[in-house]
Amino acid sequence: MDESTTAGASGSEGHQGRLSDYVYESLKDQLTRGAYSPGKKLPIRTVAETLGVGSTPAREAINRLVFEGALVMSGPKTVIVPYLDLAGLYEVTQMRLALEGLAAEKGAANATGETVETLLKLQEKISLSLDEKRYRDALHVNKEFHFTIYRLCGMPHLLSTIEALWLRVGSSFHDLYPEFAEQRYGVHNHMVAIEALAEGEASFVRAAMENDIRDGYRRLKKAAMSRVGHRAAPSG
Amino acid sequence: MDESTTAGASGSEGHQGRLSDYVYESLKDQLTRGAYSPGKKLPIRTVAETLGVGSTPAREAINRLVFEGALVMSGPKTVIVPYLDLAGLYEVTQMRLALEGLAAEKGAANATGETVETLLKLQEKISLSLDEKRYRDALHVNKEFHFTIYRLCGMPHLLSTIEALWLRVGSSFHDLYPEFAEQRYGVHNHMVAIEALAEGEASFVRAAMENDIRDGYRRLKKAAMSRVGHRAAPSG
Protein backbone atom coordinates (compact mmCIF):
# COMPACT_ATOMS: atom_id res chain seq x y z
CA MET A 1 0.00 0.00 0.00
CA ASP A 2 1.42 3.37 -0.86
CA GLU A 3 -0.18 5.18 2.04
CA SER A 4 -0.29 2.62 4.76
CA THR A 5 0.36 5.16 7.47
CA THR A 6 -2.50 7.37 6.35
CA ALA A 7 -5.16 4.92 7.43
CA GLY A 8 -3.79 4.67 10.92
CA ALA A 9 -3.28 8.40 11.20
CA SER A 10 -6.65 9.51 9.88
CA GLY A 11 -8.61 6.78 11.59
CA SER A 12 -6.49 6.75 14.75
CA GLU A 13 -7.84 3.31 15.65
CA GLY A 14 -5.60 0.74 17.22
CA HIS A 15 -6.04 -1.96 14.61
CA GLN A 16 -3.46 -4.22 13.06
CA GLY A 17 -3.46 -6.83 10.36
CA ARG A 18 -5.60 -6.67 7.26
CA LEU A 19 -7.74 -3.60 6.81
CA SER A 20 -10.37 -5.81 5.20
CA ASP A 21 -10.77 -7.63 8.48
CA TYR A 22 -10.91 -4.37 10.37
CA VAL A 23 -13.74 -3.09 8.19
CA TYR A 24 -15.48 -6.44 8.34
CA GLU A 25 -15.32 -6.60 12.12
CA SER A 26 -16.46 -3.00 12.44
CA LEU A 27 -19.51 -3.49 10.25
CA LYS A 28 -20.28 -6.84 11.85
CA ASP A 29 -20.15 -5.20 15.25
CA GLN A 30 -22.51 -2.41 14.23
CA LEU A 31 -24.90 -4.90 12.66
CA THR A 32 -25.11 -7.26 15.62
CA ARG A 33 -25.78 -4.26 17.81
CA GLY A 34 -28.66 -3.17 15.64
CA ALA A 35 -27.00 0.17 15.05
CA TYR A 36 -28.15 0.28 11.45
CA SER A 37 -31.84 0.34 10.74
CA PRO A 38 -33.07 -2.01 7.99
CA GLY A 39 -32.94 -0.40 4.57
CA LYS A 40 -29.86 1.69 5.31
CA LYS A 41 -27.57 1.94 2.30
CA LEU A 42 -23.91 1.07 2.67
CA PRO A 43 -21.96 2.38 -0.35
CA ILE A 44 -18.34 1.33 -0.63
CA ARG A 45 -16.90 4.84 -0.70
CA THR A 46 -18.96 5.99 2.27
CA VAL A 47 -17.85 3.04 4.39
CA ALA A 48 -14.27 3.52 3.25
CA GLU A 49 -14.20 7.21 4.14
CA THR A 50 -15.98 6.67 7.43
CA LEU A 51 -13.35 4.17 8.55
CA GLY A 52 -10.45 5.99 6.91
CA VAL A 53 -9.43 3.22 4.53
CA GLY A 54 -9.31 2.72 0.79
CA SER A 55 -12.18 1.35 -1.24
CA THR A 56 -10.62 -2.07 -1.73
CA PRO A 57 -10.85 -3.33 1.87
CA ALA A 58 -14.26 -1.71 2.25
CA ARG A 59 -15.48 -3.47 -0.86
CA GLU A 60 -14.12 -6.80 0.30
CA ALA A 61 -15.76 -6.52 3.72
CA ILE A 62 -19.12 -5.50 2.28
CA ASN A 63 -19.08 -8.27 -0.29
CA ARG A 64 -18.23 -10.77 2.39
CA LEU A 65 -21.15 -9.64 4.50
CA VAL A 66 -23.44 -9.81 1.50
CA PHE A 67 -22.25 -13.33 0.84
CA GLU A 68 -22.95 -14.26 4.42
CA GLY A 69 -26.40 -12.78 4.20
CA ALA A 70 -25.78 -10.10 6.82
CA LEU A 71 -26.29 -7.48 4.11
CA VAL A 72 -28.40 -7.74 0.99
CA MET A 73 -28.51 -6.11 -2.40
CA SER A 74 -31.64 -4.09 -3.15
CA GLY A 75 -30.41 -3.39 -6.69
CA PRO A 76 -27.46 -4.11 -8.98
CA LYS A 77 -25.30 -1.55 -7.21
CA THR A 78 -27.04 -0.96 -3.92
CA VAL A 79 -26.25 -2.80 -0.69
CA ILE A 80 -28.58 -2.30 2.26
CA VAL A 81 -29.15 -3.63 5.75
CA PRO A 82 -31.76 -6.35 5.25
CA TYR A 83 -35.36 -6.01 6.26
CA LEU A 84 -36.75 -8.61 8.59
CA ASP A 85 -38.28 -11.22 6.32
CA LEU A 86 -40.64 -13.89 7.61
CA ALA A 87 -39.62 -16.56 5.12
CA GLY A 88 -35.93 -15.92 5.64
CA LEU A 89 -36.38 -15.90 9.39
CA TYR A 90 -38.10 -19.27 9.17
CA GLU A 91 -35.32 -20.66 7.05
CA VAL A 92 -32.58 -19.49 9.32
CA THR A 93 -34.45 -20.84 12.32
CA GLN A 94 -34.78 -24.27 10.72
CA MET A 95 -31.07 -24.27 9.95
CA ARG A 96 -30.25 -23.11 13.46
CA LEU A 97 -32.32 -25.91 14.95
CA ALA A 98 -30.52 -28.49 12.83
CA LEU A 99 -26.98 -27.23 13.30
CA GLU A 100 -27.11 -25.86 16.83
CA GLY A 101 -29.02 -28.94 17.92
CA LEU A 102 -26.22 -31.01 16.47
CA ALA A 103 -23.54 -28.90 18.13
CA ALA A 104 -25.32 -28.97 21.48
CA GLU A 105 -25.74 -32.72 21.51
CA LYS A 106 -22.19 -33.42 20.35
CA GLY A 107 -20.82 -30.81 22.71
CA ALA A 108 -22.70 -32.12 25.71
CA ALA A 109 -20.75 -35.34 25.42
CA ASN A 110 -17.55 -33.43 26.12
CA ALA A 111 -18.80 -31.32 29.00
CA THR A 112 -16.92 -31.15 32.29
CA GLY A 113 -17.68 -29.77 35.71
CA GLU A 114 -15.80 -26.66 34.73
CA THR A 115 -18.16 -26.19 31.83
CA VAL A 116 -21.13 -26.20 34.18
CA GLU A 117 -19.41 -23.61 36.38
CA THR A 118 -18.79 -21.36 33.40
CA LEU A 119 -22.35 -21.65 32.18
CA LEU A 120 -23.77 -20.85 35.61
CA LYS A 121 -21.66 -17.72 35.81
CA LEU A 122 -22.75 -16.67 32.33
CA GLN A 123 -26.38 -17.23 33.23
CA GLU A 124 -25.93 -15.06 36.31
CA LYS A 125 -24.51 -12.34 34.12
CA ILE A 126 -27.49 -12.60 31.81
CA SER A 127 -29.96 -12.29 34.67
CA LEU A 128 -28.08 -9.34 36.11
CA SER A 129 -27.99 -7.61 32.75
CA LEU A 130 -31.71 -8.16 32.33
CA ASP A 131 -32.36 -6.76 35.80
CA GLU A 132 -30.44 -3.62 34.97
CA LYS A 133 -31.98 -3.42 31.51
CA ARG A 134 -28.59 -3.60 29.81
CA TYR A 135 -30.04 -5.42 26.83
CA ARG A 136 -26.96 -5.27 24.67
CA ASP A 137 -24.90 -6.90 27.36
CA ALA A 138 -27.55 -9.53 27.91
CA LEU A 139 -27.58 -10.28 24.22
CA HIS A 140 -23.81 -10.53 24.14
CA VAL A 141 -23.58 -12.88 27.10
CA ASN A 142 -26.47 -14.90 25.73
CA LYS A 143 -24.44 -15.53 22.61
CA GLU A 144 -21.45 -16.48 24.73
CA PHE A 145 -23.63 -18.94 26.64
CA HIS A 146 -24.71 -20.69 23.47
CA PHE A 147 -21.26 -20.88 21.96
CA THR A 148 -19.71 -22.10 25.19
CA ILE A 149 -21.78 -25.21 24.71
CA TYR A 150 -21.33 -25.43 20.96
CA ARG A 151 -17.57 -25.04 21.16
CA LEU A 152 -17.36 -28.26 23.17
CA CYS A 153 -18.02 -30.34 20.09
CA GLY A 154 -14.67 -29.35 18.61
CA MET A 155 -16.03 -28.80 15.10
CA PRO A 156 -14.74 -25.48 13.82
CA HIS A 157 -16.53 -25.64 10.47
CA LEU A 158 -19.82 -26.19 12.22
CA LEU A 159 -19.07 -23.34 14.58
CA SER A 160 -18.33 -20.88 11.81
CA THR A 161 -21.48 -21.83 9.94
CA ILE A 162 -23.55 -21.28 13.07
CA GLU A 163 -21.88 -17.92 13.61
CA ALA A 164 -22.84 -16.93 10.10
CA LEU A 165 -26.46 -17.76 10.91
CA TRP A 166 -26.36 -15.60 14.04
CA LEU A 167 -25.00 -12.77 11.97
CA ARG A 168 -27.90 -13.13 9.58
CA VAL A 169 -30.54 -12.68 12.24
CA GLY A 170 -28.43 -10.32 14.31
CA SER A 171 -29.55 -7.17 12.57
CA SER A 172 -33.10 -7.90 13.62
CA PHE A 173 -32.38 -8.12 17.32
CA HIS A 174 -32.78 -4.44 17.99
CA ASP A 175 -36.51 -4.94 17.66
CA LEU A 176 -36.45 -7.19 20.69
CA TYR A 177 -34.91 -4.83 23.18
CA PRO A 178 -38.08 -3.69 24.93
CA GLU A 179 -39.55 -7.14 25.39
CA PHE A 180 -36.20 -8.65 26.15
CA ALA A 181 -36.08 -8.02 29.89
CA GLU A 182 -39.73 -8.53 30.66
CA GLN A 183 -39.92 -11.99 29.17
CA ARG A 184 -36.72 -13.14 30.88
CA TYR A 185 -35.63 -14.41 27.53
CA GLY A 186 -33.96 -17.76 27.65
CA VAL A 187 -33.62 -18.04 31.40
CA HIS A 188 -35.65 -21.19 31.80
CA ASN A 189 -34.25 -23.02 28.80
CA HIS A 190 -30.73 -22.15 29.79
CA MET A 191 -31.18 -23.55 33.29
CA VAL A 192 -32.66 -26.75 31.89
CA ALA A 193 -29.69 -27.02 29.54
CA ILE A 194 -27.23 -26.59 32.39
CA GLU A 195 -28.92 -29.26 34.49
CA ALA A 196 -29.06 -31.71 31.62
CA LEU A 197 -25.43 -30.99 30.86
CA ALA A 198 -24.44 -31.74 34.45
CA GLU A 199 -26.34 -35.01 34.29
CA GLY A 200 -24.82 -36.01 30.97
CA GLU A 201 -28.17 -36.11 29.20
CA ALA A 202 -26.98 -34.97 25.80
CA SER A 203 -30.33 -35.25 24.05
CA PHE A 204 -31.94 -33.15 26.78
CA VAL A 205 -29.32 -30.46 26.31
CA ARG A 206 -30.14 -30.47 22.63
CA ALA A 207 -33.85 -30.17 23.31
CA ALA A 208 -33.35 -27.30 25.72
CA MET A 209 -31.26 -25.34 23.25
CA GLU A 210 -33.73 -26.05 20.49
CA ASN A 211 -36.53 -24.74 22.66
CA ASP A 212 -34.49 -21.63 23.31
CA ILE A 213 -34.14 -21.11 19.58
CA ARG A 214 -37.86 -21.63 19.06
CA ASP A 215 -38.73 -19.12 21.77
CA GLY A 216 -36.46 -16.55 20.20
CA TYR A 217 -38.01 -17.28 16.83
CA ARG A 218 -41.51 -16.58 18.15
CA ARG A 219 -40.40 -13.17 19.37
CA LEU A 220 -38.53 -12.27 16.21
CA LYS A 221 -41.50 -13.41 14.18
CA LYS A 222 -43.82 -11.10 16.08
CA ALA A 223 -41.44 -8.20 15.50
CA ALA A 224 -41.24 -9.07 11.83
CA MET A 225 -44.99 -9.23 11.41
CA SER A 226 -45.55 -5.95 13.17
CA ARG A 227 -43.17 -4.33 10.71
CA VAL A 228 -44.64 -5.74 7.53
CA GLY A 229 -46.81 -2.66 7.18
CA HIS A 230 -43.83 -0.35 7.33
CA ARG A 231 -41.89 -2.33 4.79
CA ALA A 232 -43.88 -1.24 1.78
CA ALA A 233 -42.14 2.13 1.85
CA PRO A 234 -38.43 1.57 2.42
CA SER A 235 -37.32 5.12 3.02
CA GLY A 236 -33.62 4.12 3.31
CA MET B 1 -11.84 -0.49 -15.46
CA ASP B 2 -9.38 1.28 -17.67
CA GLU B 3 -8.74 -1.68 -19.93
CA SER B 4 -11.99 -3.54 -19.91
CA THR B 5 -11.64 -4.70 -23.49
CA THR B 6 -8.22 -6.22 -22.89
CA ALA B 7 -9.57 -8.96 -20.64
CA GLY B 8 -12.10 -10.11 -23.18
CA ALA B 9 -9.61 -9.99 -26.01
CA SER B 10 -6.81 -11.86 -24.31
CA GLY B 11 -9.04 -14.46 -22.73
CA SER B 12 -11.38 -14.75 -25.69
CA GLU B 13 -13.98 -16.47 -23.48
CA GLY B 14 -17.64 -15.72 -23.92
CA HIS B 15 -18.30 -14.44 -20.42
CA GLN B 16 -20.35 -11.50 -19.34
CA GLY B 17 -21.05 -9.79 -16.07
CA ARG B 18 -18.53 -9.54 -13.29
CA LEU B 19 -15.09 -10.92 -13.91
CA SER B 20 -14.95 -11.97 -10.26
CA ASP B 21 -17.82 -14.34 -10.90
CA TYR B 22 -16.17 -15.64 -14.01
CA VAL B 23 -12.99 -16.47 -12.12
CA TYR B 24 -14.99 -17.91 -9.25
CA GLU B 25 -17.02 -20.18 -11.49
CA SER B 26 -13.94 -21.28 -13.38
CA LEU B 27 -12.05 -22.27 -10.26
CA LYS B 28 -15.14 -23.87 -8.75
CA ASP B 29 -15.57 -25.91 -11.87
CA GLN B 30 -11.98 -27.12 -11.83
CA LEU B 31 -12.22 -27.98 -8.17
CA THR B 32 -15.42 -30.00 -8.37
CA ARG B 33 -13.90 -31.92 -11.26
CA GLY B 34 -10.87 -32.77 -9.19
CA ALA B 35 -8.62 -31.14 -11.78
CA TYR B 36 -6.30 -29.77 -9.11
CA SER B 37 -4.46 -32.17 -6.90
CA PRO B 38 -4.47 -31.41 -3.17
CA GLY B 39 -1.59 -29.15 -2.17
CA LYS B 40 -1.53 -27.22 -5.45
CA LYS B 41 -0.77 -23.56 -4.90
CA LEU B 42 -3.06 -20.94 -6.39
CA PRO B 43 -1.34 -17.53 -6.33
CA ILE B 44 -3.42 -14.53 -7.30
CA ARG B 45 -1.23 -13.38 -10.17
CA THR B 46 -0.99 -16.86 -11.66
CA VAL B 47 -4.74 -17.32 -11.64
CA ALA B 48 -5.22 -13.82 -13.02
CA GLU B 49 -2.80 -14.34 -15.91
CA THR B 50 -4.16 -17.80 -16.66
CA LEU B 51 -7.68 -16.45 -17.07
CA GLY B 52 -6.60 -13.18 -18.63
CA VAL B 53 -7.97 -10.85 -15.98
CA GLY B 54 -6.58 -8.40 -13.46
CA SER B 55 -5.54 -9.38 -9.99
CA THR B 56 -8.55 -7.80 -8.31
CA PRO B 57 -11.22 -10.23 -9.56
CA ALA B 58 -8.81 -13.12 -9.13
CA ARG B 59 -8.16 -12.12 -5.56
CA GLU B 60 -11.86 -11.79 -4.83
CA ALA B 61 -12.67 -15.21 -6.27
CA ILE B 62 -9.84 -16.92 -4.40
CA ASN B 63 -10.75 -15.27 -1.12
CA ARG B 64 -14.34 -16.30 -1.58
CA LEU B 65 -13.35 -19.90 -2.13
CA VAL B 66 -11.10 -19.79 0.91
CA PHE B 67 -13.98 -18.42 2.92
CA GLU B 68 -16.20 -21.22 1.71
CA GLY B 69 -13.59 -23.79 2.61
CA ALA B 70 -13.03 -24.96 -0.96
CA LEU B 71 -9.48 -23.65 -0.72
CA VAL B 72 -7.31 -23.33 2.36
CA MET B 73 -4.34 -21.27 3.44
CA SER B 74 -1.19 -23.24 4.15
CA GLY B 75 0.60 -20.04 5.22
CA PRO B 76 -0.01 -16.31 5.60
CA LYS B 77 0.27 -15.79 1.86
CA THR B 78 -0.19 -19.21 0.38
CA VAL B 79 -3.49 -20.64 -0.80
CA ILE B 80 -3.64 -24.30 -1.75
CA VAL B 81 -6.17 -26.93 -2.72
CA PRO B 82 -7.02 -28.65 0.58
CA TYR B 83 -5.83 -32.09 1.52
CA LEU B 84 -8.43 -34.60 2.43
CA ASP B 85 -8.73 -34.35 6.18
CA LEU B 86 -10.51 -36.97 8.27
CA ALA B 87 -11.76 -34.59 10.94
CA GLY B 88 -12.97 -32.07 8.39
CA LEU B 89 -14.63 -34.81 6.37
CA TYR B 90 -16.45 -35.98 9.48
CA GLU B 91 -17.58 -32.46 10.25
CA VAL B 92 -18.89 -31.78 6.79
CA THR B 93 -20.66 -35.13 6.80
CA GLN B 94 -22.40 -34.34 10.08
CA MET B 95 -23.49 -30.99 8.70
CA ARG B 96 -24.65 -32.58 5.48
CA LEU B 97 -26.73 -35.11 7.39
CA ALA B 98 -28.39 -32.35 9.39
CA LEU B 99 -29.05 -29.92 6.55
CA GLU B 100 -29.68 -32.27 3.65
CA GLY B 101 -31.83 -34.41 5.91
CA LEU B 102 -33.85 -31.31 6.68
CA ALA B 103 -34.09 -30.32 3.04
CA ALA B 104 -35.09 -33.82 1.97
CA GLU B 105 -37.85 -34.14 4.53
CA LYS B 106 -39.23 -30.66 3.90
CA GLY B 107 -38.91 -31.12 0.16
CA ALA B 108 -40.65 -34.47 0.14
CA ALA B 109 -43.78 -32.76 1.38
CA ASN B 110 -43.92 -30.74 -1.84
CA ALA B 111 -43.20 -33.56 -4.25
CA THR B 112 -45.43 -34.21 -7.25
CA GLY B 113 -45.77 -36.99 -9.77
CA GLU B 114 -43.61 -34.95 -12.09
CA THR B 115 -40.87 -34.93 -9.49
CA VAL B 116 -40.87 -38.71 -9.40
CA GLU B 117 -40.63 -38.81 -13.19
CA THR B 118 -37.66 -36.45 -13.16
CA LEU B 119 -35.87 -38.42 -10.49
CA LEU B 120 -36.38 -41.70 -12.31
CA LYS B 121 -34.89 -40.22 -15.46
CA LEU B 122 -31.93 -38.86 -13.52
CA GLN B 123 -31.37 -42.23 -11.90
CA GLU B 124 -31.39 -43.88 -15.32
CA LYS B 125 -28.76 -41.41 -16.44
CA ILE B 126 -26.64 -42.24 -13.43
CA SER B 127 -26.84 -45.96 -14.07
CA LEU B 128 -26.00 -45.46 -17.73
CA SER B 129 -23.03 -43.28 -16.87
CA LEU B 130 -21.79 -45.88 -14.42
CA ASP B 131 -22.15 -48.62 -17.04
CA GLU B 132 -20.07 -46.63 -19.49
CA LYS B 133 -17.61 -45.60 -16.80
CA ARG B 134 -18.25 -41.91 -17.38
CA TYR B 135 -17.62 -41.11 -13.72
CA ARG B 136 -17.67 -37.35 -14.07
CA ASP B 137 -21.06 -37.46 -15.69
CA ALA B 138 -22.33 -39.82 -13.01
CA LEU B 139 -21.08 -37.47 -10.34
CA HIS B 140 -22.74 -34.53 -12.04
CA VAL B 141 -26.11 -36.21 -12.42
CA ASN B 142 -25.84 -37.54 -8.88
CA LYS B 143 -25.61 -33.97 -7.65
CA GLU B 144 -28.57 -33.02 -9.80
CA PHE B 145 -30.55 -35.89 -8.28
CA HIS B 146 -29.91 -34.69 -4.75
CA PHE B 147 -30.68 -31.06 -5.46
CA THR B 148 -33.83 -31.90 -7.39
CA ILE B 149 -35.18 -33.18 -4.10
CA TYR B 150 -33.68 -30.43 -1.96
CA ARG B 151 -35.00 -27.68 -4.20
CA LEU B 152 -38.54 -28.77 -3.45
CA CYS B 153 -38.39 -27.31 0.03
CA GLY B 154 -38.20 -23.78 -1.35
CA MET B 155 -35.51 -22.59 1.05
CA PRO B 156 -32.82 -20.81 -0.93
CA HIS B 157 -30.59 -20.06 2.05
CA LEU B 158 -30.57 -23.71 3.00
CA LEU B 159 -29.82 -24.66 -0.59
CA SER B 160 -26.84 -22.34 -0.87
CA THR B 161 -25.41 -23.59 2.41
CA ILE B 162 -25.71 -27.17 1.21
CA GLU B 163 -24.04 -26.24 -2.05
CA ALA B 164 -21.14 -24.77 -0.11
CA LEU B 165 -20.76 -28.07 1.71
CA TRP B 166 -20.66 -29.98 -1.56
CA LEU B 167 -17.97 -27.63 -2.78
CA ARG B 168 -15.93 -28.38 0.31
CA VAL B 169 -15.86 -32.12 -0.26
CA GLY B 170 -15.88 -31.80 -4.04
CA SER B 171 -12.14 -31.60 -4.43
CA SER B 172 -11.81 -35.02 -2.83
CA PHE B 173 -14.07 -36.83 -5.23
CA HIS B 174 -11.44 -37.61 -7.78
CA ASP B 175 -10.16 -40.28 -5.41
CA LEU B 176 -13.42 -42.14 -5.81
CA TYR B 177 -13.43 -42.60 -9.55
CA PRO B 178 -12.15 -46.17 -9.71
CA GLU B 179 -14.46 -47.58 -7.06
CA PHE B 180 -17.34 -45.48 -8.24
CA ALA B 181 -18.76 -47.75 -10.87
CA GLU B 182 -18.10 -51.06 -9.21
CA GLN B 183 -19.96 -50.23 -6.05
CA ARG B 184 -22.95 -48.80 -7.92
CA TYR B 185 -22.72 -45.79 -5.69
CA GLY B 186 -26.04 -44.53 -4.47
CA VAL B 187 -28.23 -46.65 -6.70
CA HIS B 188 -30.05 -48.45 -3.93
CA ASN B 189 -30.54 -45.43 -1.69
CA HIS B 190 -31.76 -43.36 -4.60
CA MET B 191 -34.38 -45.92 -5.54
CA VAL B 192 -35.59 -46.13 -1.96
CA ALA B 193 -35.82 -42.35 -1.88
CA ILE B 194 -37.86 -42.26 -5.07
CA GLU B 195 -40.29 -44.88 -3.78
CA ALA B 196 -40.72 -43.14 -0.47
CA LEU B 197 -41.24 -39.87 -2.28
CA ALA B 198 -43.95 -41.38 -4.43
CA GLU B 199 -45.66 -42.72 -1.33
CA GLY B 200 -45.41 -39.43 0.53
CA GLU B 201 -43.27 -40.88 3.31
CA ALA B 202 -41.20 -37.80 4.02
CA SER B 203 -39.22 -39.28 6.90
CA PHE B 204 -38.30 -42.27 4.74
CA VAL B 205 -37.02 -39.98 2.04
CA ARG B 206 -34.90 -38.26 4.63
CA ALA B 207 -33.53 -41.56 5.89
CA ALA B 208 -32.68 -42.73 2.38
CA MET B 209 -30.79 -39.56 1.58
CA GLU B 210 -28.99 -39.70 4.89
CA ASN B 211 -27.95 -43.27 4.17
CA ASP B 212 -26.67 -42.13 0.81
CA ILE B 213 -24.56 -39.49 2.51
CA ARG B 214 -23.23 -42.03 5.00
CA ASP B 215 -22.28 -44.44 2.24
CA GLY B 216 -20.41 -41.73 0.41
CA TYR B 217 -18.70 -40.79 3.64
CA ARG B 218 -17.43 -44.31 4.16
CA ARG B 219 -15.82 -44.28 0.72
CA LEU B 220 -14.32 -40.82 1.10
CA LYS B 221 -13.02 -41.82 4.49
CA LYS B 222 -11.25 -44.83 3.07
CA ALA B 223 -9.67 -42.67 0.39
CA ALA B 224 -8.59 -40.17 3.01
CA MET B 225 -7.04 -42.81 5.22
CA SER B 226 -5.14 -44.39 2.37
CA ARG B 227 -3.62 -41.03 1.61
CA VAL B 228 -2.55 -40.14 5.13
CA GLY B 229 0.80 -41.74 4.46
CA HIS B 230 1.43 -39.56 1.43
CA ARG B 231 0.38 -36.40 3.18
CA ALA B 232 3.53 -35.98 5.21
CA ALA B 233 5.35 -34.75 2.13
CA PRO B 234 3.14 -32.21 0.34
CA SER B 235 5.03 -31.82 -2.89
CA GLY B 236 2.77 -28.99 -4.08
Added chain:
DNA sequence: TTGTGATTTTTGTTGTAACATAATTGCAAT
Protein backbone atom coordinates in the same frame (compact mmCIF):
# COMPACT_ATOMS: atom_id res chain seq x y z
C1' DT C 1 -50.20 17.08 -8.74
C1' DT C 2 -48.27 13.42 -11.36
C1' DG C 3 -45.92 10.85 -14.72
C1' DT C 4 -42.16 10.60 -18.05
C1' DG C 5 -37.97 11.27 -20.24
C1' DA C 6 -33.38 13.25 -20.23
C1' DT C 7 -29.53 14.80 -17.63
C1' DT C 8 -26.50 14.63 -13.84
C1' DT C 9 -24.59 12.33 -10.02
C1' DT C 10 -23.44 8.31 -7.64
C1' DT C 11 -21.42 3.93 -7.31
C1' DG C 12 -19.58 -0.85 -8.30
C1' DT C 13 -15.90 -2.99 -10.92
C1' DT C 14 -11.39 -3.59 -12.51
C1' DG C 15 -6.39 -2.84 -13.74
C1' DT C 16 -2.24 -1.16 -11.89
C1' DA C 17 1.63 0.33 -9.04
C1' DA C 18 3.87 0.42 -4.62
C1' DC C 19 4.93 -1.60 -0.35
C1' DA C 20 5.69 -4.94 3.37
C1' DT C 21 6.33 -9.43 4.34
C1' DA C 22 6.22 -14.29 3.56
C1' DA C 23 8.45 -17.94 0.84
C1' DT C 24 12.38 -19.49 -1.40
C1' DT C 25 16.97 -19.91 -2.63
C1' DG C 26 21.84 -19.79 -2.00
C1' DC C 27 25.75 -20.15 0.73
C1' DA C 28 28.62 -21.11 4.29
C1' DA C 29 29.83 -23.50 8.55
C1' DT C 30 29.76 -27.56 11.23
Added chain:
DNA sequence: ATTGCAATTATGTTACAACAAAAATCACAA
Protein backbone atom coordinates in the same frame (compact mmCIF):
# COMPACT_ATOMS: atom_id res chain seq x y z
C1' DA D 1 25.12 -34.09 4.17
C1' DT D 2 22.66 -30.98 7.15
C1' DT D 3 21.62 -26.93 9.55
C1' DG D 4 21.29 -21.99 10.07
C1' DC D 5 21.26 -17.51 8.23
C1' DA D 6 21.30 -13.96 4.71
C1' DA D 7 19.88 -12.39 0.17
C1' DT D 8 16.55 -12.72 -3.29
C1' DT D 9 12.22 -13.61 -5.20
C1' DA D 10 7.33 -14.14 -4.91
C1' DT D 11 3.04 -12.71 -3.24
C1' DG D 12 -0.90 -10.62 -0.61
C1' DT D 13 -2.67 -6.14 0.48
C1' DT D 14 -4.01 -1.62 -0.40
C1' DA D 15 -4.87 3.06 -2.52
C1' DC D 16 -6.18 5.01 -6.58
C1' DA D 17 -7.94 6.28 -11.21
C1' DA D 18 -10.84 5.31 -15.13
C1' DC D 19 -14.94 3.42 -16.93
C1' DA D 20 -19.71 1.73 -17.41
C1' DA D 21 -23.94 1.40 -15.54
C1' DA D 22 -27.28 2.27 -12.13
C1' DA D 23 -29.60 5.67 -9.27
C1' DA D 24 -31.07 10.12 -8.38
C1' DT D 25 -32.47 14.53 -9.89
C1' DC D 26 -34.73 17.63 -12.65
C1' DA D 27 -37.58 19.66 -16.13
C1' DC D 28 -41.63 19.75 -18.53
C1' DA D 29 -46.06 18.41 -20.04
C1' DA D 30 -50.67 16.46 -19.03
